[in-house]
Amino acid sequence: MDFSSKLLEQAVDEMSQLPGIGKRTALRLVLHLLKQPEAQTQNLASALTKLRSEIKLCKNCFNISDTELCDICANPARNEELVCVVEDIRDVMAIENTGQYRGHYHVLGGKISPMDGVGPSQLNIHPLIEKVKAGKVEEIIFALSSTLEGDTTNFYIFKQLEGTKIKTSTIARGISVGDELEYADEVTLGRSIANRVPFESSLKG
């Protein structure tokens, strides 16, 4: 693209570094900002800068937080002996939205992926192992996505925990509530039969 303004070009370049935003979309967004009151651009810029410089990770679970200990870890009503291992904060938000989980989380910050240069040391795996070895945890629930990377990460953590008496589980895989059987993939359908549950327990909701 041929810009008539260096300032515009720079703004579009920076905007188009965001994932899924190409040059054309970036230009559309930047031109939109130019038509809005200057305050909107300033608010956006300062919110981003402030977030990036002041953001904290909860020292216990590595969830994004404004305080040293996140609201979930600081809540005495929650069961700290049950720890759900997730990839990032979006998973925490999704599980919290169900309103059905009262344990703690442990946010890994990603999955082991040699292709992307992400090894165990870049993730928050070590603090999880320490927490378990300190005897503070009774059960770990693996809730990573069931991809190659997710399974690798689960297995790596599982191996690291060998020798401890910790209980480990993974979230149930099966047919989504409301889905038609005929459209389900075989792996999911196979697992949902192998891991069938007593009929009475399905009545609870």
Place this chain on the structure above:
Amino acid sequence: MDFSSKLLEQAVDEMSQLPGIGKRTALRLVLHLLKQPEAQTQNLASALTKLRSEIKLCKNCFNISDTELCDICANPARNEELVCVVEDIRDVMAIENTGQYRGHYHVLGGKISPMDGVGPSQLNIHPLIEKVKAGKVEEIIFALSSTLEGDTTNFYIFKQLEGTKIKTSTIARGISVGDELEYADEVTLGRSIANRVPFESSLKG
């Protein structure tokens, strides 16, 4: 959405004010920035702020520019008696990309749209009329999109120019080069027959 951090919530809120960016996409973009080096966020924020506060509009054609007069208006090789009227800078870039236009532009900054509260006074129409009345322009090419708003804007300017001896034209509407006739809409196909051109002139490319 239930955020564990006010800072994060603010950044997502501001980001999701951009057109076509919902809360989920905003969260994805913001989390991406958090994983990148802090410099990337700072560069984005400062490029946007700088653009918004320092941007100039060319005093002749209202194109976005870093200088008082944009590169096109400042170029003596270009024909200032031929003025192409467009909606915004993206249209300028599109026409410039063809490499086939050597005249000037006039950027209106929008189209007349009573539904969106945009009247003639919010657009750069008056300076265009002045330019014509000062006798500096020989021909105006209307290159707005052929929507109700575009046609209204063209017609408004056309009426304002009554009494002057200016030549006015609109860009040709017709079937795109390479397109199949059977998929063209009737209005376009009709116009492309009504406005047919001598066969020899189509050979020029």
